[in-house]
Amino acid sequence: MAAAPTKASQQLARQLFALSLVNGLVAPAQVEGVLAYLEKHPPAQPLQVLQAYRRLVARELAKGEIVVEHAGPIGEGILRGLEGAFTQKYKRQVTARGVHNASLIAGLRLRIGDDVYEASIANQLAQLSAA
Amino acid sequence: MSTVLEQIEQQIAKLSNKAVKKNTGTIRSVADGVAKIDGLSDVMYNEMVQFPGGATGLALNLETDEVGCVILGDTSQLKEGDEVFTTGKLLSVPVGKGLLGRAVDALGNPVDGKGPIEVKEYYPVERIAPGIIARKSVDQPLFTGIMAIDSMIPIGRGQRELIIGDRGTGKTTIAIDTIINQAKINKVGLASGDSSFRPVYSIYVAIGQKNSNIVRTISALEAAGALDYTIIVTAPAADNPANQYLAPYSGAAIGEWFMENGMDALIVYDDLSKHAVAYRQISLILKRPSGREAYPGDVFYLHSRLLERSARLDGKGSLTALPIIETLAGDVSAYIPTNVISITDGQIFLETDLFNQGIRPAVSVGLSVSRVGSAAQVKATKQVGGKLKGELAQFRELAAFAQFGSDLDAKTKAQLDRGSRIVELFKQPQFNPLPIELQVAVLFAMQQEFFNDVAVGDIVAASASLKDFLTTRKEALLTEIRTKAKLDDALEAALKAAIQEWKASYATAAGGAAAAAR
Numbered sequence: 001m002a003a004a005p006t007k008a009s010q011q012l013a014r015q016l017f018a019l020s021l022v023n024g025l026v027a028p029a030q031v032e033g034v035l036a037y038l039e040k041h042p043p044a045q046p047l048q049v050l051q052a053y054r055r056l057v058a059r060e061l062a063k064g065e066i067v068v069e070h071a072g073p074i075g076e077g078i079l080r081g082l083e084g085a086f087t088q089k090y091k092r093q094v095t096a097r098g099v100h101n102a103s104l105i106a107g108l109r110l111r112i113g114d115d116v117y118e119a120s121i122a123n124q125l126a127q128l129s130a131a
Numbered sequence: 132m133s134t135v136l137e138q139i140e141q142q143i144a145k146l147s148n149k150a151v152k153k154n155t156g157t158i159r160s161v162a163d164g165v166a167k168i169d170g171l172s173d174v175m176y177n178e179m180v181q182f183p184g185g186a187t188g189l190a191l192n193l194e195t196d197e198v199g200c201v202i203l204g205d206t207s208q209l210k211e212g213d214e215v216f217t218t219g220k221l222l223s224v225p226v227g228k229g230l231l232g233r234a235v236d237a238l239g240n241p242v243d244g245k246g247p248i249e250v251k252e253y254y255p256v257e258r259i260a261p262g263i264i265a266r267k268s269v270d271q272p273l274f275t276g277i278m279a280i281d282s283m284i285p286i287g288r289g290q291r292e293l294i295i296g297d298r299g300t301g302k303t304t305i306a307i308d309t310i311i312n313q314a315k316i317n318k319v320g321l322a323s324g325d326s327s328f329r330p331v332y333s334i335y336v337a338i339g340q341k342n343s344n345i346v347r348t349i350s351a352l353e354a355a356g357a358l359d360y361t362i363i364v365t366a367p368a369a370d371n372p373a374n375q376y377l378a379p380y381s382g383a384a385i386g387e388w389f390m391e392n393g394m395d396a397l398i399v400y401d402d403l404s405k406h407a408v409a410y411r412q413i414s415l416i417l418k419r420p421s422g423r424e425a426y427p428g429d430v431f432y433l434h435s436r437l438l439e440r441s442a443r444l445d446g447k448g449s450l451t452a453l454p455i456i457e458t459l460a461g462d463v464s465a466y467i468p469t470n471v472i473s474i475t476d477g478q479i480f481l482e483t484d485l486f487n488q489g490i491r492p493a494v495s496v497g498l499s500v501s502r503v504g505s506a507a508q509v510k511a512t513k514q515v516g517g518k519l520k521g522e523l524a525q526f527r528e529l530a531a532f533a534q535f536g537s538d539l540d541a542k543t544k545a546q547l548d549r550g551s552r553i554v555e556l557f558k559q560p561q562f563n564p565l566p567i568e569l570q571v572a573v574l575f576a577m578q579q580e581f582f583n584d585v586a587v588g589d590i591v592a593a594s595a596s597l598k599d600f601l602t603t604r605k606e607a608l609l610t611e612i613r614t615k616a617k618l619d620d621a622l623e624a625a626l627k628a629a630i631q632e633w634k635a636s637y638a639t640a641a642g643g644a645a646a647a648a649r
Contacts, residue, residue: 010196055169056196110150114170116216119150 005048012043013052017060024092026060063113064094069101070108071120086112153216158182159197161209164371165416168198168215177257179218184208187238188215189222189373192417199417201373203238221257224381225250226388231332234349234363237374237381242365243349254384256377260439267445269476272507273331273397276312276564277305279494279557282516282574283523284479287507288331288395289443291452293471295463296481300493302455303344304561305479306399307351309453310335312564313397314357319566331451332389333361334398336382339375339405342367351562375409383440383450390442390450398441402455403434407467424466431470438474463498477501490554491561496523509567510617515574519553526550552582555590565598568612572601575618576630593637600633 005013016038020030034053043049066086068079079096086094094112101109107120156170166188174180180188180200186209192199202209224239229250234243241248269287286292294302313331320328335352337345345365352358362385366378379400389396400406407430414427422428434454441452454475456468461483463472472478477500486493505513529547533539539547556577559565565573573594576582585593601609608625615622 014195052196059169108150114154114156114172116153116155117150118153123151 005052006045009043009045009048010052013049013056016049016053017056020057021060025064026057031057059113062111063090064092065112066094066096067111068096068098068108069104069111069120070098071100071102071104071106074098074108082110086110155214155216156180156198158209158211158213158215160211161202161206163412163416164202164206164373165413166200166202166206166209166215168200169196171198171215171217174198174217175221177221179220179222180215181218182209182215183213187218187222189377191413192419201376201413201417202371203373203377206371221255222377223253223255224384226252226254226385228332230362230385232359232361234345234365235381237364237366237370237378239381239385243363252388254388256380256384258384258387258440260436261442261444265442265444267443268506269443269449269503270506271443271449272509272567273309273395273451274312274316274564274567275305275309276315276566277308277492277494277559278565278570278573279492279496279559280305280479281508281567281570282512283496283520284477284494284499284501285503285505285508285512286451286453286477286501287443287503288451289441289449290477290501290503290507291438291441291454291475292501293454293456293475293478294481295456295458295468295472295478296493297458297461297483300481300483300486301491301561302457302481303348303401305481305492306335306401306453306455307348308562308564309333309397310352310361310399311355311357311562314352314355314360315564315566317360318356329395329448330360331395331397333357334364334382334386334396335361336364336366336379336398336400338366338378338400338402339368339409340365340401342369355562372409372412375406376413379403379406379437383437386450387440390444390448392448394448395451396448397451397453400437400452400454402457403471404455404457404467407433426466430467431474434467434471435474438471476503489558491558494557496520497527511571511612511615512567512574514618515571515578519574522546523550523553526553548587549583551587552585552590553577555587556582556594558591566609566613568609569598569601571612571618572609572626572630573597575623575626579627579630581630581634589641596637596640597630597633600636601629605629 016034020026020034022030038046038050066082068074068082079098083094083096104120104122109120110117154171154173156168159167159169174190174193176190176193178190180190182188182202186202186204186206188200188202190198190200225248227250229248233241233245233248236242269289271288273286273288274281275286294305296302310333313333317330320330335348345367349363352361364378364382364385366375382398386396386398407426410430410433411426415421415425419427438452438454441450443449454471456471458465458468463480480495480498481493482495485495526546529543530550533547556573576597582590582593608629611622
C-alpha cells in the first residue's frame, strides 16, 4: 500500500491540475505537458502526486459526462436530449454515454460528477423493502 | 382537510416515477471510526451520510478534496471504494415522554431490551441555544435532597451547576440522589392533585463509563422508584468515540423537548472530562490542529454550546444541567475543569480528604458556590440556613489555626464545637435524599441549639432519631412546612414544641442506653 500523500504532494497535484485546465475544462494537450514535466522533474512522492492528480482530473472529467445506465434499449435521441437538458442545468458542456445495466430492471440511472439521478424500478423496489 | 390531501399526495409521491437525486461519494479510507470520502460535493456540515450496510455517518470535516465523516455504528463491513450518499438531514433523536423509564444509545435507539419506543417527534442533536430574550431568570428551586447543598449551595431550575472532584469522591452519587429526589417530589406532588405542581423529569447521560457502572446506576434508580421519571442515554467506554461525543447533545435534545413543551427537566452529564477526551480522539484522527493538552482549539465551544442549551424559558419550561468533571489530584486549575467552571453558574467541589474522613457528601464549602444564590431557595431554608455557609467557613479557618495551639478562648471553643456539630449534621447516606421540610426542621433544631448538649459523635444518630420522630409522628407539621415554604410565628412555635417533645424522649432513651451500658 502506498504511503499517504503529504500536504506538499496534494498541493503540487492541485497546482498541476490547475495548469491542466483551459477555460475551466480539462485540455488533453495540457495534461500531456504536465505528465512530460513530471517525467523530467520527478517530485518527492511521484506516485502519490500522480494519484492525487489523477483523482482531480477524473473528478473534473466526470462533471462533464453523463453516464446513462439503462436496462432496456435507449435511443440516440434520448442521449442528445439529456445532454441538452444537463448542459443547461449544470451550465457547462456535458456529453452523454449509455451503459447497459440489466440489474435496474427498468428505467434509468444517470450519473454526473457526484450526483446520481435514480429513476429505476430496482431503486423503487429497494426503497419499498427498506420502508 | 389538509391532512387528507397530504395523505393523498404522499400516496402519489410513492407511485410517482420522478427521479430521485442523490449526492454521492466513495470511501477513500476507513480508520478508527472515521472515513475519508471522495466526492460528496453538496454535503452540509453535520449532515447525516448514509453508508452501505445501514451505518450512518456525520460529516465533520469539509475539505477541498475530501470529506471527513465519523461513523456511528459498525465499521467492520465498510471498505475502500464503497459508495456513500448524503441524506439531506441533520442528525436527530427521538424525543418525548415515551422515552421515560428507558435506556437509549446516543442515537435514541433502545438498549434496555424492553422493545421499541413509541415516539412521534424527533429533535436535531445540534441546536442553537435559546437567546437572551427567550430566557427568564432562575428563581425556582430544584431540591437535590442533600442538606449541605440545598441549604448552602442552592440550585435553581434552569441553572448549570458543575459537580467536580477526584475519582471516587461521590460525584455520581450526588447526581443520582438528585434524580431520586425529583422522583420522590414528583410522586408527592402528583398525588396531592395540586394543579400548579410542576414535575421535574430527569435525563442521565453516561459518557465513557463502564457498562457495569451504568447497570448499577439503573438498578439504584429502579430500586428507588425513580426510573419512571428518568431517561438514560448511554455511550459506554466500549462505544466508539463518535457516540461518546454525540451522547450529551442527544441528551440535551431530549431535555429540550420537555423545556419547549412547558415542562421542567434535569440533565446530568456524567462526565464531561471523558466527553472532551472522546472529542480529542476524533479531532486527532480527523487531523485537526491540536492545542493545549492535545485538545482541539474548539474544546471550549464543545462544552459552552452544550451547557448554554440549559435554560429557564419565559412562558415555557426549564432545563437544569448538572455536568460532572473528574479532576486529577484535586487540580481544579486544569484545562477542561477551568473551561467548564467558567461556563457554569457555580460548582459543587468534592474533596478527597473530607471523603476519607467520613464526611459524606464530601462537599468543600469553601470552594463550592452557586451563582444563583438564595434566589433559588425557599424562604424556610433561608430562615434556618442563611448563615450556615459563613459559620462553616469560619469553623474550617479556626480548626486550621486550632491545630497550632491548645489554649483556646471560650468563644473560639464554642465556635469550633458548633462547627463540628454542623459538619456531623450534614452527613448523609447515599441514595437517601431528604425532603426539604425535614431539612428545614433539622436545621431549625440546630439553629435553636437543640443539639448543643448532644455529644459530637452522637449527632448523626440524634438527627436520624429526630427525622424518624417527625416523619412518623408529626406528618401534618411537615406538610405545613412544605406547603407554606416559610416559618411564621405559629409554625415556628409548633416546630419548637415538636422538637422539645422529641428531645425529652431522646434524652430519656439516651439516658437509658447509657445506664444499660454501665
